[in-house]
Amino acid sequence: xxxxxxxxxxxxxxxxxxxxxxxxxxxxxxxxxxxxxxxxxxxxxxxxxxxxxxxxxxxxxxxxxxxxxxxxxxxxxxxxxxxxxxxxxxxxxxxxxxxxxxxxxxxxxxxxxxxxxxxxxxxxxxxxxxxxxxxxxxxxxxxxxxxxxxxxxxxxxxxxxxxxxxxxxxxxxxxxxxxxxxxxxxxxxxxxxxxxxxxxxxxxxxxxxxxxxxxxxxxxxxxxxxxxxxxxxxxxxxxxxxxxxxxxxxxxxxxxxxxxxxxxxxxxxxxxxxxxxxxxxxxxxxxxxxxxxxxxxxxxxxxxxxxxxxxxxxxxxxxxxxxxxxxxxxxxxxxxxxxxxxxxxxxxxxxxxxxxxxxxxxxxxx
Amino acid sequence: xxxxxxxxxxxxxxxxxxxxxxxxxxxxxxxxxxxxxxxxxxxxxxxxxxxxxxxxxxxxxxxxxxxxxxxxxxxxxxxxxxxxxxxxxxxxxxxxxxxxxxxxxxxxxxxxxxxxxxxxxxxxxxxxxxxxxxxxxxxxxxxxxxxxxxxxxxxxxxxxxxxxxxxxxxxxxxxxxxxxxxxxxxxxxxxxxxxxxxxxxxxxxxxxxxxxxxxxxxxxxxxxxxxxxxxxxxxxxxxxxxxxxxxxxxxxxxxxxxxxxxxxxxxxxxxxxxxxxx
Numbered sequence: 129x130x131x132x133x134x135x136x137x138x139x140x141x142x143x144x145x146x147x148x149x150x151x152x153x154x155x156x157x158x159x160x161x162x163x164x165x166x167x168x169x170x171x172x173x174x175x176x177x178x179x180x181x182x183x184x185x186x187x188x189x190x191x192x193x194x195x196x197x198x199x200x201x202x203x204x205x206x207x208x209x210x211x212x213x214x215x216x217x218x219x220x221x222x223x224x225x226x227x228x229x230x231x232x233x234x235x236x237x238x239x240x241x242x243x244x245x246x247x248x249x250x251x252x253x254x255x256x257x258x259x260x261x262x263x264x265x266x267x268x269x270x271x272x273x274x275x276x277x278x279x280x281x282x283x284x285x286x287x288x289x290x291x292x293x294x295x296x297x298x299x300x301x302x303x304x305x306x307x308x309x310x311x312x313x314x315x316x317x318x319x320x321x322x323x324x325x326x327x328x329x330x331x332x333x334x335x336x337x338x339x340x341x342x343x344x345x346x347x348x349x350x351x352x353x354x355x356x357x358x359x360x361x362x363x364x365x366x367x368x369x370x371x372x373x374x375x376x377x378x379x380x381x382x383x384x385x386x387x388x389x390x391x392x393x394x395x396x397x398x399x400x401x402x403x404x405x406x407x408x409x410x411x412x413x414x415x416x417x418x419x420x421x422x423x424x425x426x427x428x429x430x431x432x433x434x435x436x437x438x439x440x441x442x443x444x445x446x447x448x449x450x451x452x453x454x455x456x457x458x459x460x461x462x463x464x465x466x467x468x469x470x471x472x473x474x475x476x477x478x479x480x481x482x483x484x485x486x487x488x489x490x491x492x493x494x
Numbered sequence: 495x496x497x498x499x500x501x502x503x504x505x506x507x508x509x510x511x512x513x514x515x516x517x518x519x520x521x522x523x524x525x526x527x528x529x530x531x532x533x534x535x536x537x538x539x540x541x542x543x544x545x546x547x548x549x550x551x552x553x554x555x556x557x558x559x560x561x562x563x564x565x566x567x568x569x570x571x572x573x574x575x576x577x578x579x580x581x582x583x584x585x586x587x588x589x590x591x592x593x594x595x596x597x598x599x600x601x602x603x604x605x606x607x608x609x610x611x612x613x614x615x616x617x618x619x620x621x622x623x624x625x626x627x628x629x630x631x632x633x634x635x636x637x638x639x640x641x642x643x644x645x646x647x648x649x650x651x652x653x654x655x656x657x658x659x660x661x662x663x664x665x666x667x668x669x670x671x672x673x674x675x676x677x678x679x680x681x682x683x684x685x686x687x688x689x690x691x692x693x694x695x696x697x698x699x700x701x702x703x704x705x706x707x708x709x710x711x712x713x714x715x716x717x718x719x720x721x722x723x724x725x726x727x728x729x730x731x732x733x734x735x736x737x738x739x740x741x742x743x744x745x746x747x748x749x750x751x752x753x754x755x756x757x758x759x760x761x762x763x764x765x766x767x768x769x770x771x772x
Binding site: 175178179180199200201205206207209210211213214215216217226227230231274278286 | 662664665667668669670671672673674675678683686687689
């Protein structure tokens with residue numbers, strides 16, 4: 129069992145604060161992704177966890193024991209790097225065996241353990257090869273094997289898939305997931321790819337400017353983003369945002385949204401909590417919660433506009449409907465008869481609305 | 495017409511230029527090699543009269559049988575190898591720090607190490623001589639090794655820093671995760687990974703020490719005289735009048751360096767031309 133916990137961890141490089149304040153509790157066996165754009169502090173956070181970077185402030189605990197100042201190899205963690213970081217002067221066997229040799233593991237045991245992980249990752253035929261003779265995918269497998277052979281308590285991944293081409297990336301993603309399901313070792317994965325994060329993780333921590341914006345179960349982060357930033361960062365296609373004023377009447381609970389040249393209204397319903405909210409908001413709508421209807425069927429909860437873009441993916445088609453300054457993306461069946469320039473309505477489900485305060489970007493309960 | 499220019503004229507011009515430079519550089523060496531196997535009378539006469547019938551290696555055997563020449567060669571080998579080792583150990587540590595660690599005045603240090611090279615060695619002869627006398631190191635290997643290293647280290651540090659800069663930080667991180675200390679990661683991973691560059695630098699340091707003359711002349715009296723100093727002694731000596739003997743000694747002085755470069759050629763070219771490819 130290995131729980132990892134970061135408590136108010138911060139890192140400054142000179143006057144630059146790369147990581148401002150990160151507090152995360154990572155349960156045993158969990159696969160956690162640190163997700164964010166480049167420069168958000170996710171890799172620095174991972175390096176601090178690994179012990180490669182000194183912590184400026186805060187504490188790191190492993191199974192309740194403070195490890196903040198431990199050397200990297202004392203932590204029982206293994207890391208897989210973006211550019212694989214294989215030792216170019218050793219063969220594949222040497223790379224995988226390196227950590228065991230340093231630990232003075234008996235030769236026979238090294239041999240046995242290297243063979244085992246090499247077989248598991250299908251690099252057992254490559255053991256005598258030089259690193260320069262391997263393809264990108266093979267190198268990544270060797271890097272995984274090198275991490276696995278240590279039987280670490282925690283796996284750390286620093287964007288391990290971003291150097292691979294699309295097809296290989298998808299395959300390795302699946303393999304990493306399967307590997308985790310087999311080994312059940314706590315894993316912390318850094319990426320800027322939200323799709324990768326959604327597919328792999330149990331938990332996601334969305335980071336921005338050295339701060340964790342939201343940390344929770346992957347699905348919760350997707351379903352209930354607590355900030356406009358999180359909502360638009362996660363999800364493909366990007367969450368549509370309508371800018372305007374929202375008023376929810378205190379008595380009946382009906383909601384009225386008014387933007388430039390746009391008015392949407394929803395009747396009140398039992399169970400809707402409302403405190404008479406009124407103010408400038410960013411209204412977030414996911415493509416699967418926006419339903420295309422014929423323009424003549426438009427109700428008060430329908431945005432009528434023209435189709436400006438069609439994105440057929442085969443399994444679904446995404447339709448971008450534009451009205452003045454507003455634009456919204458809806459998902460339709462791939463065989464739906466929609467054409468560029470068509471005038472259509474987009475019905476928006478009130479229950480699935482994400483309402484964010486325009487000023488702070490924070491989620492409002494409506 | 496244009497085609498002919500690009501397929502014939504341009505390559506011919508390039509090869510011609512390269513050939514010219516090669517001949518230009520090698521001519522003195524070829525000449526001294528010729529002198530070392532011919533009796534003096536053949537090449538001092540005008541025009542030179544070179545003959546295969548007069549070919550002989552007797553000047554080599556004669557030179558090598560002289561104890562002081564053999565000793566001078568040995569001295570040069572010892573000081574050059576030791577200087578090279580010294581430069582690699584201290585140079586790699588300094589270069590690593592400059593390449594990887596962030597500390598105040600880092601660039602100042604880099605700049606200062608170059609300034610030390612801008613002072614002509616002539617200026618430093620007297621202080622160096624006095625320092626070595628105070629330390630009681632005159633006419634010892636240590637004196638030569640210390641002084642040679644002093645002057646070669648700035649180059650070595652710059653070269654190695656450059657090679658280390660090309661090695662991804664992740665490689666070192668991986669080594670540290672696998673159980674190396676920073677120092678361990680340097681010697682077990684960084685230096686081997688930068689091998690072509692390190693070898694090129696080592697050869698550079700060796701040649702620098704091997705060819706050194708001025709400090710060798712000042713700091714050695716008898717015991718540790720390097721071959722360069724010995725050679726100059728032969729040239730100016732009034733007792734030896736046989737120039738072929740001097741030429742043969744000169745050839746002997748060139749050989750170790752040439753051999754080293756040929757053996758390590760693969761690394762040197764990769765190190766100097768491509769840098770460390772990673």
